[in-house]
Amino acid sequence: MRETAYAKINLALHVRRRRGDGYHEIETLFAFVDCGDTLSARTAERDELRIIGEFASQLSDPFGNIIAKALAKLPRSQGLALTLEKNLPVAAGLGGGSADAGAVFRIVGAPHGLPDDWRARAAGLGADVPACVESRMCLGHGTGTALSGVVNDLDGAPVLLVNPRIPLATGPVFAGWDGMDRGPLPAGPASAIMRAGRNDLEPAAIALVPQIAEVLAALGESGATISRMSGSGATCFALYADARARDAASARIAAEHGGWWQMRGALRP
Structure with a gap:
């Protein structure tokens, strides 16, 4: 069996607000790109995990990572x-580990279904994991685990992901949030x-990784209909009117910033 661990963007x-338990109350619009990590599976006498790919070396403890925990x-x-x-790069605002865990849930659930309390089990692995299991556009509230539907009029929109190849842990970014409540998601x-929303973590992330501002500037000059940082960074995304515009932007950014990581795709339903 083969599953794509779809890249998550916000x-x-x-x-x-910051909660008493140290977590933050958020409101987010989750979306998923039609590409990401790939998980291949076969039945075996015992669980095994092998990691390959461009960013395999960034996962130093494969059996202590979220895939083993999801299993x-x-x-x-x-x-x-x-x-x-x-x-997908690690610590990049794309929910890479959460997406991998979500793919594990789909692989295990495909033959016989998931237990009735799978959402609680997924939430125990991370705030993004319940959304990543279904990998469909939705709204997230609370810590991000309370999910609700949304009218998706962006299905198939061409998207470009760009990361300056600098890992950025979530904790320090949230710690750098200025504490100002700028209001809820629009309806x-x-x-x-x-279009009417924002990413309240951008200033804190840019303070830690100034190159994020360079990525946003490059995307802003690339003909995108919108560009923004995803999650706690450092990956930024841009949407385009069509795939030709996206691919032209990708080529231009690659020529001007050859060291940056890129991924091209489209938004899922």
Whole structure:
């Protein structure tokens, strides 16, 4: 069996308050790109995990990572031998580990379904994991685990992901948030929420990794209909009117910033 661990992006991310437990109340519009990491699986006597791909070396403890934890969360009658092709950068605001865990849930659930409490099991692995299991556009509230539907009028929109190849941990970015509540997500379909929304973590992320501002500037000059940082960074995304415009922007950015990581795709339903 083969599953794509779809890259997660936050079309908008509003931070509302810091909670007493140290987490933050957020409101976000989750979206998923039709590409990402790849997980291949076969039945085995015991669980096995092999990691390949461009960013494999950034996962130094494969059996302590979120894939192994996801396997341990789910009841199964057989072991699974998994191969992860790590195409997404680590600590990049794309929910890479959460997406990998989501793909594990889909692989395990495909033959017999998931337990009724799978959402709680997924949330125990990370705030983005429940959304990543379904990998469909949705709204996230609370810490991001309370999900609701949204009218998706952006299905198939061409998207370009760009990262300056600088890892950025989530904790320090949230710690750098200025604490100001700038208001809730707007109402309406996804396109309206995206355009009127914002990412409240951009200033804190840029303070830690100034190159994010360079990426946003390059995307802003690339003919995109909108560009923004995803999650806690450092990856930024841009949407385009058509695939030709996206590919032209990708080529231009590659020529001017050859060291940056890129991925081209389209938004999923």
